[in-house]
Amino acid sequence: MDFFQFNKIAGAVLGTLLFVQVVILISDAVFHPHAAKQGYPLPAAQEGGAPAAKQAAAPEQSLDQLLAKADAKKGESDTAPCHLCHNFGKGEGVKIGPPLWGVVGRPKGSVPGFDYSPGMKSKGGNWTFADIFQFIKDPAAYVPGTKMTFTGEPDPVKRADIIAYLDTLSDNPVPLPKGK
Ligand code: HEC
Numbered sequence: 036m037d038f039f040q041f042n043k044i045a046g047a048v049l050g051t052l053l054f055v056q057v058v059i060l061i062s063d064a065v066f067h068p069h070a071a072k073q074g075y076p077l078p079a080a081q082e083g084g085a086p087a088a089k090q091a092a093a094p095e096q097s098l099d100q101l102l103a104k105a106d107a108k109k110g111e112s113d114t115a116p117c118h119l120c121h122n123f124g125k126g127e128g129v130k131i132g133p134p135l136w137g138v139v140g141r142p143k144g145s146v147p148g149f150d151y152s153p154g155m156k157s158k159g160g161n162w163t164f165a166d167i168f169q170f171i172k173d174p175a176a177y178v179p180g181t182k183m184t185f186t187g188e189p190d191p192v193k194r195a196d197i198i199a200y201l202d203t204l205s206d207n208p209v210p211l212p213k214g215k
Pocket of ligand 1 (some may be wrong): 118155
């Protein structure tokens, strides 16, 4: 075999390999998306759908259910931003906001020596779990013109934890709802 013959054969082999490569690339490009489209939508929809449905169900839990599962320890750390304005300890006084010892069950806007907003003064009633749950979600929506310039805690699970913790700040905590 002389040099030119070898070159021809090598060229033919390389040419064939190149052709095969191109065919593979094209068939990949043509058939792969099809395979993906046909094969995956169903399982993907099932896998993605189930947890999404579970998550969507979470906010629909009642406050009683949330409180039955609430974690006062987590609630204690979730009250970190509240300490800027509130005292939590027994006998502690007014800061930027009224002290929160014993707040669960006490009449709204009732700490002597704290100048509540007119909206809070006229709110009426005692601080039930449900009222605190609404108030700390969006203070300005619950008490228009409130002096509590806290944007609110949107997570219902965290709010339930916070309430469970606030409830421990008392000599006679109001019993939390029990799980069913
Ligand atoms: C920026 C300061 C600030 C922060 C942060 C803050 N508060 Fe307040 N809070 C206030 C003020 C001021 C009032 C009085 C509101 C009024 O008079 O309208 C208040 C009122 C309250 C009341 C009603 C108390 C009563 O005696 O009627 C509760 C309950 C309360 N805050 C809970 C919380 C919780 C829980 C947090 C944290 C999640 C928090 N606050 C964060 C300033 C704050």
